[in-house]
Amino acid sequence: MTIGVLGTGGIAVTLATMFARAGHEVLLGSGAGGHGVTGVTGATGPKSESGAVVTGGCCEEVVARSSVIVPAFLGVQGAVQQLRPWRAGLRGKILVDITNPFTGGHIDFVGPWAVGGTEDLAAAFPGARLVGAFKNVWWEAFDGHPDQAVPAIQVISDDPEAKRTFLRLCAATPFTYVDAGGLNQARRVERMALSGVSSPGVSAA
Secondary structure (H helix, E strand, O other), X not given: OXXXXXXXXXXXXXXXXXXXXXXXXXXXXXXXXXXXXXHOOOEXXXXXXXXXEEEEEOHHHHHHHOOEEXXXXXXXXXHHHHHHHHHXXXXXXXXXXXXXXXXXXXXXXXXXXXXXXXXXXXXXXXXXXXEEOOOOOOHHHHXXXXXXXXXXXXXXXOXXXXXXXXXXHHOOOOOOEEEOOOHHHHHHHXXXXXXXXXXXXXXXX
């Protein structure tokens, strides 16, 4: 399956690199026509050593060509705003929410405790198949330092097949993933990023 990562900032490039090294075809979308692909380490030209294709393009093209979309925009509202033009193109596709509803300075969360960011994104794009992941870790945890312990990555979704598909795509990455339940667990999982706590989740059978 083709994985489309939208954005060319640090987290976008980090995730694109990770999925490419795991052997997946990765498209990196940006407003500059995908020129950010040059920042993907582990990719030489259009192909990495594993043979995975890493190409760049505009976000609209990436959404159209990808089965799994990972928007790497600032915050839930930023993701909603940026994704709105491609609402129709997201229908039926797996949309992976990596955002956290932080306040300025990353010291607290906005919105009520009972509602998580992934739930907000699901409400904005009801045709997409929402999966929440990478919320309980900071993206710097993926920088490869041997002394940097990466906690188990909590994966949430109300779509069991979308969750299983995402977990299969992540199987070849060097991290541990757990099924942390449905979207009603979003707020709990998101708060782990600030607390530094990771729970064992439930079986990802």
